[in-house]
Amino acid sequence: MTGSASLTRxxxxARxxxxxxxxxxxSYWGPIFFLYFSSLLSLSDVLLLESIYYITVVLLEIPTGYLADRVGHRRVLIGSSIAQMTACLAFVSSDHFSVLAFGQIMLATGMALGSGSDTSYHFSVLAALGRSDEYGSREAKAARSLLISQATSALIGGAVATMDLRVAYLFTMASSLVAFAIAAGFLDVTVESSPRKSMVSQIGSCLRDATHPRLAWAMAYFIFMTVINHIPHEFYQPFLKTLILEHATDISTPLTIGIHTALTMGVATIAAAISIRIRDRIGSSSTLLLAGLIQTVIISGMALSTSPLIGILLLLRSIPRGLIQAPLNAEIVPLVGKDRRATYLSLQSLMGRLAFGAVLLAFSMFFDGNEIAAPIGVSMTGAAVGLLLLLALVPLSKSSN
Structure with missing residues (x-):
């Protein structure tokens, strides 16, 4: 391929x-996955399915990141779309626990293949174009696109699920097929030749990167946010279902949750669009801690009240995601060696998912029945303590900057 043709690709x-x-x-399935699984299985089995997902991601995070750094991000992104389509096919084809568990494994595989590889590819393309300084602002636009996608898919998924909950998974499969076609058209961006490292050696290099004070704090922050961002995500469906049953029994639960999720993502889209401007105004650490505070307040509201007002508060639950994606990536990616960015981001994601997978597993072991108040109450305390610790460690994270 000629130089001009490569530049065009x-x-x-990039576009x-x-x-x-x-x-x-x-994620057309986003508003209904908990409802779908709980319509087939007990709460403990649903939580076990979720723990299978997160534990699978834990097992695959580093190998898939290493694979992306070795064979190229484009190929891995194509594989991510294929795995996601396979997962959706499993979810709609059977109600047996084993098949649903296979679907969770394939969904986790798709997530792991994309984790870190997508934003690493984005940075590599911009660097190849000589525009790496645009990465932060372009990541904010990418985050906005992601959240708009999740808003519209939640609305549509909730609506079509009123016919059959499985239809939401069919819509997701079709969307993944389009993503597959786009990724197939991406141009491979190769890193300058460097000695090939084993996966163990690559992990060692990433761990040395993580000793940088700022990267160490960012790693701890990412783990913390992975856990607390997922608490409302896991429990908002049964929480809203309870509100609906108590206050408006004639309203369709899937459609209501779909509308609620769409509004949630719409609000988060605004946060993503202005995240870099907020960072530039108040600083990276303050922006990231603000996101943690917002999520802690939301979890506390869920733990302390079942008022319809909390349903409104839950509309803010994805604002932290919107606020942190671009500023956090802009902090981390330039500080990591270019031959191991996907591996490092996968290692970071692994730590977060391992933490939340352990939380889910503990919840399934220690909390019986279908009550969600106890695990949310424990989450409230943990979120408050974690946020205070991160605040205290901010000065140390800047010691070498």
């Missing part, structure tokens, strides 16, 4: 990256 890849995210991250 690079430009196309299409947010479109790829739009289709790959569309």
């Amino acid at each position: 690079l430009e196309w890849s 299409r990256y947010p479109v790829y995210l739009f289709f790959q991250k569309a």
Whole structure:
């Protein structure tokens, strides 16, 4: 391929990256997955399914990140779309626990293949174009595209689920097919030749990167936010279902949750769009801690009250995601060696998912029945303590900057 043709493909890849995210991250099943699983299984089995998902991601995070750094991010992104389509097919084809568990494993595989590889590819394309300084602002646009996707897919998914909960998974499968086609058109961006490292050696290099004070704090922050961001995500469906049953029994639960999720993502889209401006105004650490505070307040509201007002508060639950994606990536990616960015981000994601998988497993072991108040109460305390610790460690994270 000629230089001009490669440049054209690079430009196309940079422009299409947010479109790829739009289709790959569309989660039509998002508003109904807990309802769907709980319609087939007990709460303990549903939580076990969720722990299977997170533990699988734990097992695959580093190998898939290493694979992306070795064979190229484009191929791994294509594999991510294929795995997601396979997962959706499993979910709609059977109500047996074993098949649903296989679906969770494939969904986790798709997530692990994309984790770190997508944003690493984005940075590599911009660097190849000589525009790496645009990464932060372009990541904010990509985050906005992702959240718009999740808003629209939640609304549509909730609506079509009123016919059959499985239809939401079919919509997701179709969206993943479009993402597959876009990723297939991306241009491979190769890193300058360097000695090939074993996965163990690559992990060692990433761990040395993580000793940088700022990266160490960012790693701890990412783990903390992975856990607390997922608490409302896991429990808002049964929480809203309880509110609906108490206050408006004639309203369709899937459609209501779909509308609620769409509004939630719409609010988060605004947060993502202005996240870099907020960072530039108050600083990275303050922006990230603000996101943690918002989520802690939301979890506390869920733990302390079942008022309809908490249903309104839950509309803010994805604001932290919108606020942190671009500023956090802009902090981390430039500080990591270019031959191991996907591996490092996968290692970071692994730590977060391992932490939350352990939390889910503990919840399934220690809390019986279908009551969600106890695990949410424990989460409230943990979130408050974690946020205070991160605040105290901010000065140390800047010691070498």
